[in-house]
Amino acid sequence: MAKVKGAVVVDIEACKGCELCVETCPEDVLSLHKEVNSKGYHYAFMENPDVCTGCANCGVVCPDTCITVYRVKV
Amino acid sequence: MDVKEIIKPENQVYGKTELLTDNVMHYCPGCTHGVVHKLMAELIDEMGLQEKAIGVAPVGCAVFAYNYIDIDWQEAAHGRAPAVATGIVRINPEKFVFTYQGDGDLASIGAAEIIHACNRGENILVVFINNGIYGMTGGQMAPTTIERMVTSTTPCGRDTELNGYPLKMTDLVAQLPGTSYVTRQSAQSAPAVRKCKRALKKGIKNVLDKKGTSFVEVVSTCNSGWKMTPVKANEWMEENMFPFYPLGDMKDSEKDKPVSNN
Ligand SMILES: Cc1ncc(C[n+]2csc(CCOP(=O)(O)OP(=O)(O)O)c2C)c(N)n1
Ligand code: SF4
Ligand code: SF4
Numbered sequence: 001m002a003k004v005k006g007a008v009v010v011d012i013e014a015c016k017g018c019e020l021c022v023e024t025c026p027e028d029v030l031s032l033h034k035e036v037n038s039k040g041y042h043y044a045f046m047e048n049p050d051v052c053t054g055c056a057n058c059g060v061v062c063p064d065t066c067i068t069v070y071r072v073k074v
Numbered sequence: 075m076d077v078k079e080i081i082k083p084e085n086q087v088y089g090k091t092e093l094l095t096d097n098v099m100h101y102c103p104g105c106t107h108g109v110v111h112k113l114m115a116e117l118i119d120e121m122g123l124q125e126k127a128i129g130v131a132p133v134g135c136a137v138f139a140y141n142y143i144d145i146d147w148q149e150a151a152h153g154r155a156p157a158v159a160t161g162i163v164r165i166n167p168e169k170f171v172f173t174y175q176g177d178g179d180l181a182s183i184g185a186a187e188i189i190h191a192c193n194r195g196e197n198i199l200v201v202f203i204n205n206g207i208y209g210m211t212g213g214q215m216a217p218t219t220i221e222r223m224v225t226s227t228t229p230c231g232r233d234t235e236l237n238g239y240p241l242k243m244t245d246l247v248a249q250l251p252g253t254s255y256v257t258r259q260s261a262q263s264a265p266a267v268r269k270c271k272r273a274l275k276k277g278i279k280n281v282l283d284k285k286g287t288s289f290v291e292v293v294s295t296c297n298s299g300w301k302m303t304p305v306k307a308n309e310w311m312e313e314n315m316f317p318f319y320p321l322g323d324m325k326d327s328e329k330d331k332p333v334s335n336n
Contacts (some may be wrong), residue, residue: 006087007080017306018104025266040200041103049077057264063108064099069088070080 005074006054010044014036017041019041021067027051030058093119097141104304106294107136107203109261111318113201113271114174114201115143117278126170128162130155134176135210136203152175153184156191159198172199178208181243188247195252195286199277202243202289205296206315217241220318226301234288240318244291248324254285256325259292260316262308274321293319 008029015037022030031047031054044066046052054071093115098180101107118127127145131137133152140147150158155173163171180188191198207225208214215225215232220240222231232240248256255277259270268290279290295316297307 005075005080007077011139013097015090016103018102020304023305023308033236046077054080054087055264059088060264060267061109061262063101063105063112065094065108065112065317067088067092068086070082070085071087072075072080072085074075 003073004053004071006071007049007067008052008054008058008070009045009068010046011068012037012043013039014064014066015041015043016064017028017043018063019044020061020063024057026055026057027053050060079324090226090334091116091119093098093108093124093144094159095142095144095152096192099142100138101135102296102299104162104165104295104300104307106205106261106292109267110174110201110203110270110292110294111136113137113261113267113274116174117271117275118145118170121275121278122333124279124332126168126258128166128171129158130162130170130171130173131174132158132173132179134203134208135181136174136176137210139174149296153182155179156187156196156200160191160194160196163197167284168199170199170278171197172201172278172281174201175203175204176209177204177206177218178211178214178216178244181241185217185243188243189250191252192247192289193250193252195304197281198287199274200280200287200289201250201274201277202291203294204243204291205294205299205318206328207296207299209299210297213296214300220245220315223314242319244319244324246287247289253289253325254286254325255280255287255288255290258291258293258319258321260311260321262295276285291319293321 297309
């Protein structure tokens with residue numbers, strides 16, 4: 001069992017749907033939503049929130065700094 | 075554990091630095107400029123340099139950097155950022171002055187300014203975004219365009235017979251006595267971004283210690299100019315750009331000291 005649990009919050013309106021976070025997440029947490037934001041971009045969201053470790057890799061690669069990462073010890 | 079229990083301010087481990095403004099960047103989705111802007115903003119914030127930092131942005135996509143990083147900025151004509159930065163830092167030696175230049179800007183129209191600023195060992199950091207093309211104007215061939223790379227002005231790929239050879243600016247400036255820290259980085263993955271941040275930090279420190287010019291190239295993508303998705307552009311860069319532009323430190327020394335190969 002994981003010793004840490006994470007979660008991310010995506011700034012939906014700032015997201016440009018570049019998919020770099022989706023690609024980089026080692027746990028396959030993220031996907032692009034089928035809905036779009038007001039600019040027409042498919043935004044990133046946590047499709048599998050249970051497996052997020054809060055490693056912050058997604059936040060680090062995001063060119064638009066849309067992702068805030070949280071982590072707790074469990 | 076419910077997501078709501080995790081998402082609390084005290085549990086935040088990563089977020090946007092206050093030095094990045096709330097303006098949505100005009101860069102295309104997945105553009106490396108966004109990542110490097112973020113790194114510079116984070117470092118200036120973490121190192122407490124907001125009042126000290128003056129960025130010089132010439133012509134290119136990053137001409138609007140002043141909209142995004144909340145520090146003092148000066149615009150420069152195409153290629154002239156190192157000359158403008160020279161003036162600023164000589165009048166204000168206590169400031170931290172950096173240029174932020176594309177490859178079309180730095181390696182072509184600005185080739186003279188960068189070579190001489192580095193050769194004089196001006197106390198500035200040069201952030202060099204090498205995406206292999208002129209991004210802002212529609213993806214034309216730049217001096218840095220690698221052999222056989224397709225651009226809007228080399229639709230059959232760069233032909234060295236006709237177009238000359240790609241220019242490795244970072245290798246050139248590493249030879250100059252005025253440079254102290256010269257490195258080539260990238261920002262396509264989390265480890266690469268973290269490494270790039272350490273390199274930029276070292277460059278900033280060297281400038282604060284007045285060691286001469288620090289030069290950080292970031293091998294970058296311009297996915298719209300390359301006509302690829304951001305993910306594909308990263309793969310293409312790793313496969314095609316990295317063999318020609320190998321990553322790593324080229325010089326880590328002090329101004330006027332011999333080049334060290336460690
Ligand atoms: C003197 C002058 N010549 C040409 C231009 C047109 N121009 C604007 S941006 C640009 C290319 C910049 O490319 P690069 O430096 O590689 O930056 P990127 O946009 O790829 O980030 C050019 C040629 C100009 N603004 N001024
Ligand atoms: S914090 Fe790590 S595990 Fe969680 S979504 Fe981001 S990249 Fe994936
Ligand atoms: S990296 Fe950022 S902009 Fe790109 S899809 Fe993920 S959250 Fe959106």
